[in-house]
Amino acid sequence: MSSHREAPEISKDPVADSTDVYAFVSPDQPDTVTLISNYIPLEGPDGGPNFYAFGDDVLYAINVDNNGDGKPEIVFQFRFQTTYRDPDSFLYNVGPIESLTSSNWNRVQTYSVTRVDLPSGQATVLGTDLPCPPCNIGPLSTPNYASLAQAAVQQLGSGVTVFAGQRAEGFYVDLGAIFDLGDLRPFENLHNMFGLTNTGLSSPAPGVNATDMVNVHTIAIQLPISQVTASGTVPSDPTSPSSVIGVWASAYRQKVRIYEPTPGTVNGTGPWVQVSRLGNPLFNEVLVPITKKDYWNSQQPVDDAQFAQYVANPQLAQLLPVLYPGVFPNLQAFNQSGKARDDLVAILLTGIPNGVVKGFQNSGGSVQADMLRLNLAIPPASSPSNLGLIGGDPAGFPNGRRVFDDVATIELRAVAGATIPLVDPSYTPDKAAGEISMGLTSGPTDLSAMGTENYLSSFPYLGVPHSGFDVPASSSC
Amino acid sequence: MGRFDRRTFLKGGTAAVAAVGALSALPTVAPAVLGAVSGGAEEAGPTLAEELPAVGEPLVARITDAASGEIELYFGETGITTRDPELVGRLLRAAAR
Numbered sequence: 001m002s003s004h005r006e007a008p009e010i011s012k013d014p015v016a017d018s019t020d021v022y023a024f025v026s027p028d029q030p031d032t033v034t035l036i037s038n039y040i041p042l043e044g045p046d047g048g049p050n051f052y053a054f055g056d057d058v059l060y061a062i063n064v065d066n067n068g069d070g071k072p073e074i075v076f077q078f079r080f081q082t083t084y085r086d087p088d089s090f091l092y093n094v095g096p097i098e099s100l101t102s103s104n105w106n107r108v109q110t111y112s113v114t115r116v117d118l119p120s121g122q123a124t125v126l127g128t129d130l131p132c133p134p135c136n137i138g139p140l141s142t143p144n145y146a147s148l149a150q151a152a153v154q155q156l157g158s159g160v161t162v163f164a165g166q167r168a169e170g171f172y173v174d175l176g177a178i179f180d181l182g183d184l185r186p187f188e189n190l191h192n193m194f195g196l197t198n199t200g201l202s203s204p205a206p207g208v209n210a211t212d213m214v215n216v217h218t219i220a221i222q223l224p225i226s227q228v229t230a231s232g233t234v235p236s237d238p239t240s241p242s243s244v245i246g247v248w249a250s251a252y253r254q255k256v257r258i259y260e261p262t263p264g265t266v267n268g269t270g271p272w273v274q275v276s277r278l279g280n281p282l283f284n285e286v287l288v289p290i291t292k293k294d295y296w297n298s299q300q301p302v303d304d305a306q307f308a309q310y311v312a313n314p315q316l317a318q319l320l321p322v323l324y325p326g327v328f329p330n331l332q333a334f335n336q337s338g339k340a341r342d343d344l345v346a347i348l349l350t351g352i353p354n355g356v357v358k359g360f361q362n363s364g365g366s367v368q369a370d371m372l373r374l375n376l377a378i379p380p381a382s383s384p385s386n387l388g389l390i391g392g393d394p395a396g397f398p399n400g401r402r403v404f405d406d407v408a409t410i411e412l413r414a415v416a417g418a419t420i421p422l423v424d425p426s427y428t429p430d431k432a433a434g435e436i437s438m439g440l441t442s443g444p445t446d447l448s449a450m451g452t453e454n455y456l457s458s459f460p461y462l463g464v465p466h467s468g469f470d471v472p473a474s475s476s477c
Numbered sequence: 478m479g480r481f482d483r484r485t486f487l488k489g490g491t492a493a494v495a496a497v498g499a500l501s502a503l504p505t506v507a508p509a510v511l512g513a514v515s516g517g518a519e520e521a522g523p524t525l526a527e528e529l530p531a532v533g534e535p536l537v538a539r540i541t542d543a544a545s546g547e548i549e550l551y552f553g554e555t556g557i558t559t560r561d562p563e564l565v566g567r568l569l570r571a572a573a574r
Contacts, residue, residue, distance in 0.1 A: 256537045256551050269535045270551025 002171050002281030002407055004041030007293030010276050014040045015055035016251040018278040019216055020171050021062075023247040023372045023400040026222055027380035028458050032159065033228060035062050035076070036220045036403075036460065037249035037278070043169070043215040046468035051092055051135035052166065053109050054080040054217055057268045058251055062221065065246035066230040068365025070302035074228060075116040078164060078219050080132070082109045093134070093141050100131045100151050108132075111164050113156065113221070127156045132165040136215075138469025146464045153459060159224040167218040167462035170403045171281075172449040174438050175210030178408070182316075182323045186439040187432070190324050207439025212452040213466050219249075220460040225376050235377040239354050243378075244364035246371030247400070248279035248301055274298050279370040280348050280398070281407040286415075287314050287348075301369035304349060308368050311348055312340040317415050330430045331417040343419040347398050356422050360394040374400030385444040390418060403461050404447040408438045540565050 004019045005011035022036040037060065043052050054060065059079060063072035085106050086094065095104035109132040115124045133149040136142055153163045177183040183191055185205040193199055225234045228245055235243035253275050254268030276297050278284070287310045288296045296307060321332035346352050351363030351373040362373040381395040386406040388396025390413060397405040413419075416433035440449045448454065454463040536552040546562030 254551075254554065255556060256535075258535055258537070267535065269537055269553065271554060271556040 002173075003278045003283070003285050006285040007297055008290065009294040010297055013253075013275065014043075015053075015217075016058045016253060016276050017041055018249045018251055018276045019169075020281065021247065021249045021278045021372055021401065022170075022403055022461075023245075023374045024402045025225070025374070025376060025378070025380050025395070025400075026459070029222070030379055031225060031234065032222050033225050033245075033374070033376060034220065034222045034459060034461065035064075035247055036218060036462070037062050038167075038170075038216045038218050038462075039251070040215075040217045042211070043166075043217065044468075045136065045213065045215055045466040045471040047135065048137070048468060049090065049092055050107065051137070051468075052215070052217060053082060053107070053135075054078075054111070054132070054164065054219075055253075056080050056082050056109075057266070058253060059272055060219055061250045061252070062219065063248050063250060064228050065301075065364070065369070065371060066228060068241055068244070068246070068363075068367065070246070070304075070365070070367035070369035070371075071118070071300070073118050073230065075118065076126075076221055077114045077116060078111055079114075080109055080111045080164075082107060084108075093137070096140060097134050097142050097148065098144070100133065100148070105134055113162055126160060127154060127162065130154050130162065130164070135166045136465045136467040138467050142467070145467065149464065158227070160227075161222040161459055163218065163220045163460040165218065166215050166465040167460065168454060168465045169211040169214045169216045170453060170455060170462045172209045172211055172406070172438070172440050172453055173408045174207040174440060176208060178438075182319060184412075184436065184439070186437055187324065187327075190327055192323055192325050205439075207437070209440050209449055209452040213471060215465040216462075218460060218462055220462075222459050229376065235375075238359070238375055238377040239361060240377070241361075241364045244351060244362050244373050244375050246279070246301070246364060246369065246373050248277055248371045250274050250278075251276040274300075277301075279372050281401065282411050283348060283370050286316055286411075287311055289315075301371050302367060304370050305368040307370075308345060308349060311344050312342070314341060314344065314415055317341065317417070320416055324432070327432045328416060328430045330428055331433065334417060334420065334427065339424075341420070342423040343421075344414060346422065347414060347419060352398070352422070357389065357394075360389065360399070362399050372400050373398065383445070384447065386441055386447060387444045390414070391444045403455050404449075404453065406438065406441055406449075409436065409441075412436050412438075538568065540568060543569060 002020050010017045018037060018039055019041045020038045024034055026032045026034045040052055062076045064074040065071060066073050089106055092107045093105050097105045110129050112128040113126040115126055131152050133152040134142055136145045152165050155161055174185060177185050185207050188201040188205060189203050226232055237243060252272035255270035255273050258267050284293050284296050318335055321328040349368040352361055353363040354361040362375045378394050378399060381393050385391030385393035386404055388405050388410055389398060390410055396402055397407050397410055413433055413436050416436050417429045418433040420427040442450055455461055456463055534552055539549045541547045541549050543565055546560045546565045548559060548561060548565055550557045
């Protein structure tokens with residue numbers, strides 16, 4: 001949910017609302033790359049009677065730029081179709097679903113995957129009638145769910161593996177606090193509180209993972225690295241721009257929707273229109289003005305220079321010294337100088353070039369485009385840090401994004417000035433900039449957000465979804 | 478690829494980075510799968526049967542510029558822009574009833 005319900009219009013359209021995108025060299029199969037895009041934010045496990053599914057009327061895409069021009073050279077398109085084994089039943093399932101072909105499973109969804117190479121437009125269908133797993137309902141409806149869902153991991157040949165279906169939400173964030181006027185619970189006693197009294201915020205408090213016990217719908221594809229690079233080979237030189245790919249997700253709806261009261265259907269017609277996209281986490285969520293967020297969703301990354309001003313002078317950076325008086329004096333002085341945040345522009349719009357961070361670069365070119373930029377020549381970390389690059393781990397965000405990267409903390413620290421020295425070595429970040437945190441991990445080596453996240457060590461890496469039977473959530477929510 | 482290195486980066490990344498310029502008009506998704514709204518001069522009508530909307534398939538007309546008679550037609554996965562002042566006039570009169 002690093003971009004969940006982030007724009008007014010898309011917030012009304014959950015099945016087309018991209019929540020997170022991940023891109024990383026697969027840690028258990030380092031000759032492959034894994035690309036993941038998630039949809040349907042804040043998906044409650046107990047979603048009966050229909051539960052949740054991808055939109056049959058949505059075109060989902062994962063895009064890859066492999067030459068640094070800000071445009072996709074490879075697009076993986078996903079289309080879904082729902083069928084009903086018993087259209088006269090009101091039930092999602094009429095008995096235990098013990099296999100993906102169970103006749104007890106009424107509302108079944110399948111999908112196709114097509115690879116499109118641009119600019120030629122050559123389309124290659126990689127798979128059709130691929131099964132989504134059912135939603136995780138409970139011990140009677142979906143016994144042995146983990147293995148049931150694992151059966152939906154499909155091998156398509158040529159080393160390509162795909163999965164599309166429900167997963168446990170992997171993004172962790174103290175949503176309730178951060179959007180309560182920038183409350184960071186570990187530091188909330190320092191908040192200016194706008195003069196309010198009796199707020200109950202007099203002491204530091206532990207963070208609360210808002211996504212604990214919620215699910216998401218995941219599209220995941222894993223494929224040999226050589227199949228996404230421009231050269232068709234596996235990069236070995238981390239200093240070469242050609243080792244970097246840009247990745248983002250997009251979703252489309254047809255231009256016109258026609259509601260037919262009889263027989264109670266909704267059909268689309270006309271050309272596909274992009275209604276959602278996501279590259280770097282939190283870009284549209286916290287940098288783009290609210291009146292431009294849906295417009296941002298309609299645009300292509302190659303045109304993101306029009307939004308660079310919001311990255312170069314983010315409102316959030318201006319607010320931090322105001323919300324936390326006396327905590328960010330250096331940031332405040334920097335803000336008052338009027339200097340642009342070229343560090344954020346590099347991290348989020350162009351990638352970091354060679355020579356700025358020793359042993360690291362993820363800049364495939366100079367085009368300002370919001371994409372996850374993954375350097376395929378940097379191997380997975382043997383001892384990962386959830387703080388990624390700023391934690392000394394070049395295999396983590398902003399080098400692509402792994403499922404356990406604490407992107408909210410990383411980006412807050414960056415916005416708070418921790419990364420200004422990348423472009424201005426004379427700047428000294430405030431002490432707080434290096435300590436700011438969502439408060440959801442026990443430390444940089446915590447890859448489970450204090451036990452609220454249960455990732456898998458293999459594809460599709462996001463954990464087994466929570467069952468509706470087990471919700472309402474535990475007291476940690 | 479444009480020149481983008483440590484020296485230009487430290488001097489001021491935003492200044493060194495070339496602006497993209499005008500919004501891209503190129504479709505970024507496969508035309509084979511995703512239709513694009515194609516502009517065209519005033520058309521006499523499609524000449525191939527397979528270009529016509531299928532029987533029973535919705536066809537939606539949207540007047541985008543009544544003064545010039547510009548109208549967009551949506552069907553299937555396609556959008557067509559055409560100019561037909563006479564058609565636009567008839568549609569507007571029908572809507573006014």
